Amino acid sequence: MNTDTGDSQQPPGDGPPPIRINRRTLLLGLGALTAIGAVGYWITEGQPRNPGATFATPIRIPPLLESEIIDGERVFRLTAQAGETELVPGAVFATMGFNGTHLGPTIRAARGERVRIHVTNDLTMPTTAHWHGMILPASQDGTAHQSIKPEATWTAAWQIDQPATTLWYHPHPHGQTELQVSRGMAGLFLIDDDASSALPSEYGVDDIPLIIQDVTIQSGRTLPGTPITAPIGRIGNTVIVNGTHQPRFQASTSLVRFRILNASAARCYNLELATRVTFYLVGTDGGLLPSPEPLTSLLLSPAERAEVLIPVPRDADLVLRSVPHDLGMSHGDNITSGAEDTLGILRITRAADATTKTLPVALSSTALPERKDTTTERHFTLGNTTINGKSMDMSRIDTVITANSTETWTISNSSDRAHNFHIHGTQFAVNAVNGAAPEPQNRGWKDTIFIAPGDTAELIVPFSSFADPSTPYMYHCHMLWHEDQGMMAQYVLTDGEHQTGPLHNNNGESHH
Ligand SMILES: [Cu+2]
Numbered sequence: 001m002n003t004d005t006g007d008s009q010q011p012p013g014d015g016p017p018p019i020r021i022n023r024r025t026l027l028l029g030l031g032a033l034t035a036i037g038a039v040g041y042w043i044t045e046g047q048p049r050n051p052g053a054t055f056a057t058p059i060r061i062p063p064l065l066e067s068e069i070i071d072g073e074r075v076f077r078l079t080a081q082a083g084e085t086e087l088v089p090g091a092v093f094a095t096m097g098f099n100g101t102h103l104g105p106t107i108r109a110a111r112g113e114r115v116r117i118h119v120t121n122d123l124t125m126p127t128t129a130h131w132h133g134m135i136l137p138a139s140q141d142g143t144a145h146q147s148i149k150p151e152a153t154w155t156a157a158w159q160i161d162q163p164a165t166t167l168w169y170h171p172h173p174h175g176q177t178e179l180q181v182s183r184g185m186a187g188l189f190l191i192d193d194d195a196s197s198a199l200p201s202e203y204g205v206d207d208i209p210l211i212i213q214d215v216t217i218q219s220g221r222t223l224p225g226t227p228i229t230a231p232i233g234r235i236g237n238t239v240i241v242n243g244t245h246q247p248r249f250q251a252s253t254s255l256v257r258f259r260i261l262n263a264s265a266a267r268c269y270n271l272e273l274a275t276r277v278t279f280y281l282v283g284t285d286g287g288l289l290p291s292p293e294p295l296t297s298l299l300l301s302p303a304e305r306a307e308v309l310i311p312v313p314r315d316a317d318l319v320l321r322s323v324p325h326d327l328g329m330s331h332g333d334n335i336t337s338g339a340e341d342t343l344g345i346l347r348i349t350r351a352a353d354a355t356t357k358t359l360p361v362a363l364s365s366t367a368l369p370e371r372k373d374t375t376t377e378r379h380f381t382l383g384n385t386t387i388n389g390k391s392m393d394m395s396r397i398d399t400v401i402t403a404n405s406t407e408t409w410t411i412s413n414s415s416d417r418a419h420n421f422h423i424h425g426t427q428f429a430v431n432a433v434n435g436a437a438p439e440p441q442n443r444g445w446k447d448t449i450f451i452a453p454g455d456t457a458e459l460i461v462p463f464s465s466f467a468d469p470s471t472p473y474m475y476h477c478h479m480l481w482h483e484d485q486g487m488m489a490q491y492v493l494t495d496g497e498h499q500t501g502p503l504h505n506n507n508g509e510s511h512h
Helices: 023-030 033-039 041-045 177-182 194-198 331-336 480-484
Strands: 018-021 068-070 073-088 091-098 107-110 114-121 130-132 152-159 165-170 187-192 207-215 238-241 247-253 255-262 269-274 279-284 287-295 298-300 305-311 317-322 343-355 376-382 399-402 406-413 419-423 429-433 448-451 456-462 473-476 488-494
Touching: 073 238, 165 177, 165 255, 165 305, 177 480, 187 207, 187 255, 207 343, 238 343, 247 255, 269 343, 287 305, 298 305, 376 399, 376 419, 406 419, 406 448, 419 456, 448 456
Parallel strands: 073 114, 107 187, 207 255, 247 343, 376 406, 399 488
Antiparallel strands: 018 091, 068 073, 073 091, 114 152, 130 165, 165 187, 207 238, 255 305, 269 298, 269 317, 279 287, 279 305, 317 343, 406 456, 419 448, 419 473, 429 456, 473 488
């Protein structure tokens, strides 16, 4: 039995479905996948193993998106495309991406810059481009209210005014987000400022993006639209990172900054370095921490990001992996949701001539808002696929908020399913989880937080000055099947004088 695979023992799920599998290559390259599927459960409960130890494919690095300065704005161009990509040796998948057939280029801009991004849709279905974690006017946010029809182009423009961090972009079409994101429509959006240069910041050298997704290999069979077997959505059985199967990164420095994004539809990853080697959290969804926080594990639910520093000593051969964790559901639901899996993510080795870098002692971070700053308190209850008992209605405003105010949002998960909670147009602070101080990974700026069944999170949410009573922002579960099922609601920012509505769509213009 080959236990050095990065692949789990889940039953087949979906998306993206492989459309062609070359059986011979698959057998050569993946060895015992089918056998693992058959005995699966025994492995996780049984012998110790170290998936990832033999990973050998150099990890792909998404290219930086080129830009040009026009009239003082940094101008980018993205094109949504579909195609076929061999994500796993021998297995060709139907995929989607930006400026390519899978994933998207990394967008990079500095705080204070004005950016303008033209997004053209070459898909055969409507899409959108949402800038996840960005603080910007709702009309530029790229939700289903800014739909881009096939062959149309939509343009977003705003001034970046938030601290250095790792954001991302992905489609947000109502009911189709899981399909498009899990087929590969995801890219990073990096914001730089003076403070972030204290960290390793040479992109692709010592500043490495890790976009983690799971796909499903179905041993020679194509089964599009297989049923969902987990209460949190479709769980793949094979991990890819930046579109690379079984990746290895050869470090050319003794300290590497990884910007990790969970771009999976539903799977959560409990990341650790084998075996329990300390790494350092330096940034959360929306900014840097005051100082590096030593950790031995880190749970990332879909859409969450973490910036970590990993020391790579001489002769290092490290494995970043995901290990079993508790999503707070029943044992059976945890298992079908992948929480018992051990998965190799990335093997990290060091070049013989690597240069030495030292861990920074302090980072420059911005102060988080506090409960005493808030003027309004709201409560949200998460059901199986509802928020406060309601399902998404694009024509309904659920919450009206005064621009430039800070509110306390208390989110309770009253269902027996694990969820997370994402608020558009803001970065918030986590004041408490179940009445206690949050875990280190939730002590910085956040835009998405994991909320287990029975848990309650108290968020301090500052809202921007971008009042627009007719264009809503969303808040929703970022487990994409839940979101597509309608686990989403809308808020508008008003200046306190103007009433809301009628709702306005800012869709892309057609070419013809
Ligand atoms: Cu959910």
